[in-house]
Amino acid sequence: MENSINIKLKVWRQAGPKAKGRFETYELSNISTDSSFLEMLDILNEQLINKGEEPVAFDHDCREGICGMCSLYINGRPHGPDDDVTTCQLHMRKFKDGQTITIEPWRSAGFPVIKDLIVDRTAFDQIIAAGGYVSVNTGGIPDANAIPIPKPDADEAMDAASCIGCGACVAACKNGSAMLFVSAKVSQMALLPQGRVEGARRAKNMVAKMDELGFGNCTNTGACEVECPKGISLANIARLNREFLKAKAQD
Ligand code: SF4
Ligand code: FES
Numbered sequence: 001m002e003n004s005i006n007i008k009l010k011v012w013r014q015a016g017p018k019a020k021g022r023f024e025t026y027e028l029s030n031i032s033t034d035s036s037f038l039e040m041l042d043i044l045n046e047q048l049i050n051k052g053e054e055p056v057a058f059d060h061d062c063r064e065g066i067c068g069m070c071s072l073y074i075n076g077r078p079h080g081p082d083d084d085v086t087t088c089q090l091h092m093r094k095f096k097d098g099q100t101i102t103i104e105p106w107r108s109a110g111f112p113v114i115k116d117l118i119v120d121r122t123a124f125d126q127i128i129a130a131g132g133y134v135s136v137n138t139g140g141i142p143d144a145n146a147i148p149i150p151k152p153d154a155d156e157a158m159d160a161a162s163c164i165g166c167g168a169c170v171a172a173c174k175n176g177s178a179m180l181f182v183s184a185k186v187s188q189m190a191l192l193p194q195g196r197v198e199g200a201r202r203a204k205n206m207v208a209k210m211d212e213l214g215f216g217n218c219t220n221t222g223a224c225e226v227e228c229p230k231g232i233s234l235a236n237i238a239r240l241n242r243e244f245l246k247a248k249a250q251d
Helices: 037-050 122-129 151-161 168-172 179-190 199-212 223-227 235-250
Strands: 004-013 022-032 072-074 100-105 113-115
Touching: 004 037, 022 037, 122 179, 122 199, 151 179, 168 179, 168 223, 179 199, 179 223, 179 235, 199 235
Parallel strands: 004 100
Antiparallel strands: 004 022, 072 100
């Protein structure tokens, strides 16, 4: 049976990157607990448009936990109160009737606000461009069994590759560190023979770009792992540190 709730929203509104932001309060009635969080924001925006007001700008694309676009800080947690889900996978059944829900953009020097709840996450693209690839021409697709890979390595590489680049790890970190993201991207290749060759150089270049773009240092608080919607493990950070030290030793 469908239930509905009435909620109060405190939403961060900011006209542009240099504008001063503020919280605006909105009240929504009869929101189905079966609706997703983003559907609830769609309803808010329909109501704002009908009143001739500016809709709330927020990012989304796939709405199924794949693209990493839906970067919202909800009641003090990246991607909200549910574990291991992105904002687009969050449902209104996780909230109570009469509850106030505070919605903010990611807060990080590396992710400046563009408008309202949308932040600029191109810093992650720049980090990838600094080394998150295999630089040799790998030719056509080889047979799956051409290079034997131990199953545990393949599993670990796949786990690391499930990082969707959402940035929740940065938003959760008191230092604004991007180490969990970088470590996942380094690990997904360092664990496989094709990516192993450039592992150390990749780690060095990606960490240098991360530092240059204003992300903070990792002090092992572990908040990133707790809030990551894809369960990326801190073990990847340990691997990144090993790769990085190896690269420094080769200098
Ligand atoms: S490590 Fe997790 S939280 Fe960080 S970008 Fe990847 S999926 Fe998002
Ligand atoms: S909109 Fe694609 S992960 Fe949420």
